[in-house]
Amino acid sequence: MTGFQAFTTGTAALQDLDPYRFPAAVFDGEPERTPSAYGVMEADDLVLPAPDPASRLCAALAPVDRRRLELHAALTTAGVAPLPGDLDAIEALCTLDDTTHAVLRRWINHAM
Template sequence: MTGVQAFTTGTAALLDLDPYRFPAALIDDAPERTPSVCGRVEPGDRLLPAPEPASRLTTPLEPTDRRRLELHAALTAAGIAPLPGDLDAIEALCQLTDTTHIALRRWINRAV
């Protein structure tokens, strides 16, 4: 096909659209309410309540678990997606000391 294909304007064509790619598509003959592009709250939106500080877990993370979270956060902020084979290397890096881990995160952040 070399030309542009136009969609029909009926609701049957709208029901065929993927709701994740086209959140404004009609589903069950009613428009789906989605947040606006600017992230403003629209009338009828329900906001989640603020978390209560008393409901937080009091158990601190182990140092290796904390380092793993910090390393994943640094890689995500740098736009680096670890591959499945990289998880063993991340585990080995999390066993290092805090000072070595700080230097590693600093190197990742400067690489961006």
């Protein structure tokens, strides 16, 4: 298949659209009337203010803590959920040096 391929079934293809992912899709000749389709906020919507960069903590993470976060991120990206007993092994792996830890993360990411 190359380029753009148009729907050949006309409006029947619109029935396959997920209304949660496509809130403005036309169904039965009418667009779904939801606030998200028109960009209108509900009365109970809460808009959080933008974070203030000056209020951030300036303390750097310890290397062991940084490696733990990176290892959890790599495992999450690979779709591996650590079991409660695995936390001791993760703790031991985080005490390794940065070079060994980088190789470990590379192995996890390429195992997908």
